[in-house]
Amino acid sequence: MDQDAFFVSVEIRKNSSLKNKPVIIGGTSDRGVVTSCSYEARKFGVHSAMPSRMAKMLCPHAIFVKGNMDDYTKASQEITSIVAEKAPLFEKASIDEHYIDLTGMERYFGSMKFAQGLRHYIMKETGLPISFGLSVNKTVSKMATNESKPGGEREVCPASVQSFLNPLSIKKIPGLGSATYVKLSEMGVRYIHKLIKIPPEMMLKVMGQPGLTLWQKANGVDLSPIVPYREQKSIGTQSTFAADSMDITAIKELLAAMVTNLAYELRQSCKLSACITVTIRYANFETVTKQASIPYTSLDHVLINKAKELFDTVYNRRMLLRLVGVKLSHLVGGCEQIDLYSTSEKRYNLYQVMDKIRNRYGGDAVKLASSLI
Structure with a gap:
């Protein structure tokens, strides 16, 4: 489960006049960077970590908001407390993202029905939009979430995992950086259906263990477990x-x-x-x-x-x-x-x-x- 443009959503909850407008969270000085932006701003090419000066050039009519980390932390805690109350086992991956293990839920409510109910309950209680992807492991569920954003939900059944992954760009694989993308592009690999055709031995030889892990993710394999939420240290x-x-x-x-x-x-x-x-x-x-x-x-x-x-x-x-x-x-x-x-x-x-x-x-x-x- 992942919040939609989380920082922007919190600002909209405080100020409804920002809704459906290009909003950028970040500093406005020449040295400032974009922390987050609304989907309306993203249509102009704005993205997080971009220099604010460039964001202004791409979207001159954007509304800049300095942002308040205290507000975002409190909103995150609101959501986490709901997840902790409702979910059997979860991992808080970031300030706006949770992995939830629903193993066994299909015997009772049904995993999809439970996830839908939890999503709607979170939105009702917090007033913040959230999307989710339901699938066999962390990698596929995260990619399904990203494909359903904003304000969506998607289930990828075990039998349809590969057909879901194949047409996607390798950029969509979690953890794949720009340098790796350039290297694979030079090899003629830009989509997952091309990546899975490379022998795993070659990926290991060319890119080491990270290359083999990437090949496994492209094949829908991810054995990383849900790490239960732990208190901030x-x-x-x-x-x-x-x-x-x-x-x-x-x-x-x-x-x-x-x-x-x-x-x-x-x-x-x-x-x-x-x-x-x-x-x-x-x-x-x-x-x-x-x-x-x-x-x-x-x-x-x-x-x-x-x-x-x-x-x-x-x-x-x-x-x-x-x-x-x-x-x-x-x-x-x-x-x-x-x-x-x-x-x-x-x-x-x-x-x-x-x-x-x-x-x-x-x-x-x-x-x-x-x-x-």
């Missing part, structure tokens, strides 16, 4: 600067603001972190990371101080920076306990009041003063 964020910078003071304040948002997210989900990682990317695209273990915490000042220490350690070359990021990992469930030897009760009370304000007026209602300069 890390959260993070990063920011690419509008212009490469060496303003260390400003970068540290940005880092502090990012940590503040992550700490709030931790407290909202009643989690604590025991590891913090800081990432920087120089103007020459060299990326460096540094992490440190910390006592379990969700407190802003503890995490901010450690993030700044890590930044001082990792930034050891006098070069312009392009990006900075921070990640909190080794998450466990739990709430902060007051430590009278290190943190005052007043500071704890302050965090509680700040969180109440955010809960009522939004995550951006309270910010560090230094981040506003």
